[in-house]
Amino acid sequence: MDAGLAAVLGATVGAIGTGGAALATSLLNRSQARLQLLVEHERFLREPRRDAYVAYAESISKINDLITAIRGTMLRIPRTGSQEERQEFLDQISRKLEEVSDLDDGNHRLMTTVFIEGPEVMQNYATSVGGSCTVTLAALRRWLADVFADRESTQSHAALEGAHNELGARYAKFLGAASESLDGKSTHPLR
Numbered sequence: 001m002d003a004g005l006a007a008v009l010g011a012t013v014g015a016i017g018t019g020g021a022a023l024a025t026s027l028l029n030r031s032q033a034r035l036q037l038l039v040e041h042e043r044f045l046r047e048p049r050r051d052a053y054v055a056y057a058e059s060i061s062k063i064n065d066l067i068t069a070i071r072g073t074m075l076r077i078p079r080t081g082s083q084e085e086r087q088e089f090l091d092q093i094s095r096k097l098e099e100v101s102d103l104d105d106g107n108h109r110l111m112t113t114v115f116i117e118g119p120e121v122m123q124n125y126a127t128s129v130g131g132s133c134t135v136t137l138a139a140l141r142r143w144l145a146d147v148f149a150d151r152e153s154t155q156s157h158a159a160l161e162g163a164h165n166e167l168g169a170r171y172a173k174f175l176g177a178a179s180e181s182l183d184g185k186s187t188h189p190l191r
Contacts, residue, residue: 139156
């Protein structure tokens with residue numbers, strides 16, 4: 001092989017190698033840029049979602065705590081004693097019930113935010129918790145009506161207890177799904 005041909009072949013191989021390396025580097029940089037955009041997009045979506053999930057969860061938690069407090073206050077009402085003592089307990093319950101109603105009204109707005117932020121599986125969990133909250137509040141009102149009217153309240157109290165327990169279970173599922181959603185793990189349909 002003559003030296004000129006060897007030089008041309010060497011230059012050709014070098015040019016192809018340099019071009020191939022440049023192409024590989026370009027494709028790798030493009031892939032890294034795409035990955036960086038994807039990560040930024042996920043972060044961009046995650047922050048408002050986290051805020052929506054936290055606000056909704058805090059609202060449900062406050063409602064749940066108030067229901068627990070109302071139940072506890074109801075069980076401490078003296079069956080005997082002065083009317084003033086009994087009225088003081090009833091006033092406490094009325095204030096807490098009003099607070100629960102206000103929180104429940106605001107809760108619907110917070111659920112809307114979860115719906116806007118998504119994803120769909122979180123919308124399903126939010127609907128499940130919201131529905132359970134509505135059922136629990138209705139059961140609480142029935143029980144209170146029975147107690148205030150001096151009617152038999154065993155069945156309405158049992159219904160309240162069941163609804164309240166279900167609310168707690170659905171709330172826990174919402175929290176788990178929210179955590180999975182924010183971690184980027186797949187969330188399963190309602191379990």
